[in-house]
Amino acid sequence: MYHANRKGRRKTENKSALQRSLDLLNYKSRSSAELKKRLLEEEFDAEEIDSAIRRLQELHLISDEAISAMLARKYAHKGNRFIEQKMKLRGIELPHRESVLETMADEFSRAIYAAQKKIGSLKGKDDSHIRQKMYRFLASSGFGSEVIGKVMRHYPAFEIPEE
Template structure:
């Protein structure tokens, strides 16, 4: 029967340990995982026990991949699932990892949607329609996307965001005819997903600014 013959910290990564079975390197794992698996030198390993260890270490690898992906920015469930699929993990590992991430509150589509709307409005103002489309593209379901955008942006805030989106374009419009300015503003803001009321409000304020 296979036996654990050595457990030693890795030279380059002291927080990780190398497991040797019958004097051969078997796998590496964190100190926490080693304790969780209750591994000791001299343990005899049945085929079932070896499979359990392999499965546990495999899940750790999937979780580590997921956490590294989350370290860059928050993710939607759909983004995470597609990423793990691209990494080649099987559906069972992915489902288990996503459930673990959700349990730990590392993955939450509502929080993701709220953060997305908040960051967009701070850095690159968008209208409600455009924001909902972006959330759909991130894999957020329609109800969550719609409720988040409607709850997060009032009509007044959307009108203000539309006005802010025009501030960097003042020099482009100086000297143009009013009708041409109106057409360009309406096209620009409509493309960014602003409602007709928000566009009209922003246009009226912007024209007054140009005239002053």
């Protein structure tokens, strides 16, 4: 098998899918889907890849649940849509995504917290400008329109810092 090393040179690799998986996991934590995709790109046999992934799961060296939980912690200040998209990009299956999102703090609470942090950067602006900026900020953070609407109804209660 051939693959390019970091300097772009080609070298022969006589490693098994399991050995190559361990090398890849040494560099970065990966979901089983990411690992499988990478090994297929390196032209390993599909059966050998599946066997290697099963073995790594048995040894608790890869865990889609752990990756999901890590992403949820990393993006706890974002909305469910954003977090779910990050998990989906990492190849995390729907049941794992849903179970992690269920364990997180209420999305509305997270949106209120994000809005409270953002409001400080909007001091001195007029009310309609603040509302527009806040809506765009929350939407780009992955909060759904229903949650954003609830936050906007609470807007007058936000503490806007004095200039």
